[in-house]
Amino acid sequence: MTRQAFLLSLPALLLVCLFGVVMFSFAEISLLSMKPGAAVFSGPPSLANYERLLASSGAWRAVATTMRLSFIITVLCIVAGYPLARVLARSPSASLRRFVLFCLVGTFLSGGVTRAYAWLIILGNRGIINRGLEAFGLPTLKLLNNEFAVVVSVLNFVLPFFVMTLFGALKTIPATLEDASRNLGASPMRTFLHVTLPLSIPGLAVSTSLCFAMSLGAFLFPQMLGGGRVQVLATAIYERIQASYNIPEAAALAFLFFILVIVILVVTGLLRRLVGRRFAGDPA
Amino acid sequence: MAGYASCRLDIDGIRKTYAGGVVAVDDISLTVEKGEVLALLGPSGCGKTTLLQSIAGFVTPDRGDIALDGQSILTVAPERRRTAMMFQHYALFPHMSVRDNIGFGLKMMKVAKPEAVRRIDDVLRLVRIEALAERMPSQLSGGQRQRVALARAVVTEPRMLLLDEPLGALDQNLREEMQSELRKLQQRLGLTTVMVTHDQREAIVLSDRIAVMHDGKVEQIGTARDIYDHPCTCYVANFTGVENLLPAERGAEGVVILAGVAIEGIVDPGLAARKGAVTLAVRSEAISLSPGVSHGAIPATVTFVQMLGASMRYEVELDDGTRLVVAEVRRETAPYSVGDKVSARFAANRCSILEA
Numbered sequence: 001m002t003r004q005a006f007l008l009s010l011p012a013l014l015l016v017c018l019f020g021v022v023m024f025s026f027a028e029i030s031l032l033s034m035k036p037g038a039a040v041f042s043g044p045p046s047l048a049n050y051e052r053l054l055a056s057s058g059a060w061r062a063v064a065t066t067m068r069l070s071f072i073i074t075v076l077c078i079v080a081g082y083p084l085a086r087v088l089a090r091s092p093s094a095s096l097r098r099f100v101l102f103c104l105v106g107t108f109l110s111g112g113v114t115r116a117y118a119w120l121i122i123l124g125n126r127g128i129i130n131r132g133l134e135a136f137g138l139p140t141l142k143l144l145n146n147e148f149a150v151v152v153s154v155l156n157f158v159l160p161f162f163v164m165t166l167f168g169a170l171k172t173i174p175a176t177l178e179d180a181s182r183n184l185g186a187s188p189m190r191t192f193l194h195v196t197l198p199l200s201i202p203g204l205a206v207s208t209s210l211c212f213a214m215s216l217g218a219f220l221f222p223q224m225l226g227g228g229r230v231q232v233l234a235t236a237i238y239e240r241i242q243a244s245y246n247i248p249e250a251a252a253l254a255f256l257f258f259i260l261v262i263v264i265l266v267v268t269g270l271l272r273r274l275v276g277r278r279f280a281g282d283p284a
Numbered sequence: 285m286a287g288y289a290s291c292r293l294d295i296d297g298i299r300k301t302y303a304g305g306v307v308a309v310d311d312i313s314l315t316v317e318k319g320e321v322l323a324l325l326g327p328s329g330c331g332k333t334t335l336l337q338s339i340a341g342f343v344t345p346d347r348g349d350i351a352l353d354g355q356s357i358l359t360v361a362p363e364r365r366r367t368a369m370m371f372q373h374y375a376l377f378p379h380m381s382v383r384d385n386i387g388f389g390l391k392m393m394k395v396a397k398p399e400a401v402r403r404i405d406d407v408l409r410l411v412r413i414e415a416l417a418e419r420m421p422s423q424l425s426g427g428q429r430q431r432v433a434l435a436r437a438v439v440t441e442p443r444m445l446l447l448d449e450p451l452g453a454l455d456q457n458l459r460e461e462m463q464s465e466l467r468k469l470q471q472r473l474g475l476t477t478v479m480v481t482h483d484q485r486e487a488i489v490l491s492d493r494i495a496v497m498h499d500g501k502v503e504q505i506g507t508a509r510d511i512y513d514h515p516c517t518c519y520v521a522n523f524t525g526v527e528n529l530l531p532a533e534r535g536a537e538g539v540v541i542l543a544g545v546a547i548e549g550i551v552d553p554g555l556a557a558r559k560g561a562v563t564l565a566v567r568s569e570a571i572s573l574s575p576g577v578s579h580g581a582i583p584a585t586v587t588f589v590q591m592l593g594a595s596m597r598y599e600v601e602l603d604d605g606t607r608l609v610v611a612e613v614r615r616e617t618a619p620y621s622v623g624d625k626v627s628a629r630f631a632a633n634r635c636s637i638l639e640a
């Protein structure tokens with residue numbers, strides 16, 4: 001590394017070091033325990049917190065819920081987001097593209113809490129949906145404080161990120177390749193399957209992992225729309241800090257979460273390398 | 285290779301306006317006969333690609349009709365037109381090998397595997413890239429990509445071939461080599477072809493007829509010889525590299541007066557009725573010089589001499605100040621030098637009279 005390159009990357013390196021310190025500090029705290037009856041934690045260091053967590057069904061349930069919801073959200077994201085990204089990248093109608101872009105940027109710009117409240121209002125017992133159902137004399141639905149509400153709101157949160165990333169990738173696929181495919185006798189459907197989709201796999205892999213990672217870590221929406229009944233890892237950690245005030249155990253759970261994320265990153269990285277090798281020819 | 289059932293192409297009053305009001309193609313009508321090669325020649329942005337894409341079906345014209353063998357194809361989806369296109373930058377599928385690229389059309393047409401393999405091998409041999417079959421497009425040179433694109437277009441035995449700047453991305457040497465190869469291949473297959481180029485030499489070498497385009501319109505259509513010797517507008521003359529566009533006067537009965545001297549024998553039935561100021565278009569090689577003063581020729585003075593290898597290039601000035609560019613094949617005698625008094629003689633059958 002040249003001197004200049006080192007200097008240029010210095011801020012980033014410092015930031016990474018800072019993360020390391022934070023990481024290390026809660027790894028250390030996770031080895032301590034709460035002093036009974038007091039708001040302080042102290043030694044001696046032990047793995048007791050981890051033993052307790054690994055033996056508790058609640059922690060495992062949180063892991064399972066987190067993974068399941070993230071998976072569902074990611075699948076929905078692909079199903080809803082791919083067509084949107086395609087419209088953005090290819091639609092001949094400028095007004096349609098502008099409309100989609102406006103909606104996405106709108107969600108970007110409205111803050112998380114605002115959006116969570118909006119969903120509370122929409123999905124609530126007296127929300128638009130249920131009042132609409134009532135107006136037609138139909139039974140109302142329980143839409144809040146359950147996994148449905150969490151999935152919908154987190155989807156709303158990650159979809160713009162997914163679409164924008166994938167849009168960038170789709171935009172780099174030359175439209176003439178699709179024309180060439182049609183010209184050689186492929187219907188629009190087969191053109192998509194044989195040309196567009198394979199060429200978008202590398203970009204899709206990136207946006208999908210982003211989407212999955214963001215769903216894994218989502219806290220605000222599960223907290224506000226799950227109503228305490230949907231326990232994902234982020235809310236479980238929060239509960240240990242705020243409700244039971246067991247900071248060492250929260251730290252241990254956070255550390256386990258961290259390891260889980262690393263494992264997922266490694267696995268998706270390997271998968272990405274695999275599909276990348278299969279599909280990414282540079283455009284000729 | 286057999287099985288090429290080539291078609292006649294009729295384009296009738298096609299017009300295309302893009303969003304924003306750009307008229308890319310403005311009322312073009314033309315016919316390409318079975319097995320004929322038509323070159324669309326014109327500068328950048330004159331609507332060549334748009335016209336080609338209307339034939340292939342990627343662009344829907346606002347009005348007019350396009351027919352193959354008398355049947356309109358405007359309502360036919362692009363994938364069912366069988367108008368094979370070679371794209372401006374080849375558009376090879378980057379995630380498929382050369383073999384899969386070429387086989388793509390056959391696969392879409394559900395040609396049986398053994399038959400497909402045979403046809404791919406045939407066409408690989410035809411364009412002489414047998415050895416590259418398993419490579420990926422990114423591992424090919426420009427000329428090799430061009431061959432793959434051509435092979436991919438012809439292997440499906442299309443009804444006609446559309447070439448968009450087929451040699452545009454190649455360097456000069458390779459370009460000349462590919463020109464003759466492309467011409468031979470086209471003649472062998474007898475495929476009706478429309479080809480786009482902005483290089484007049486390429487149009488002349490590769491096609492049977494040329495349509496010179498300007499601002500979405502066809503300015504002149506004819507054989508290479510017609511266009512080369514008898515451009516019918518100043519634009520065409522200029523674009524096809526006519527060096528001399530001279531202000532002249534038209535007298536009676538096919539006589540053109542240039543710098544006070546009458547040039548006889550210029551036959552131009554199209555403009556027989558026109559009198560007065562005209563433009564005389566003459567290529568540099570249709571003018572010859574002789575020393576001294578001679579009867580019926582125009583006196584001139586040599587102002588510039590340049591040696592071009594096989595030929596000499598002179599610039600001469602007429603008595604009224606008009607400048608001419610003259611190219612002469614080099615002769616045994618010493619060439620003229622600056623200041624020499626000469627006489628310029630025009631080959632009347634290679635002069636064109638254009639609107640002033």
Ligand SMILES: Nc1ncnc2c1ncn2[C@@H]1O[C@H](COP(=O)(O)OP(=O)(O)OP(=O)(O)O)[C@@H](O)[C@H]1O
Pocket residue numbers: 302303304306307308326327328329330331332333334335482
């Ligand atoms: N999709 C489009 N939207 C709007 N205008 C377009 C579009 N495609 C082409 N044009 C315009 O139409 C005109 C003709 O374009 P076209 O691509 O047919 O030109 P061309 O003759 O092929 O040029 P070149 O030699 O540079 O390839 C140009 O003025 C161009 O700007």
Ligand SMILES: [Mg+2]
Pocket residue numbers: 332333334372448
């Ligand atoms: Mg073009």
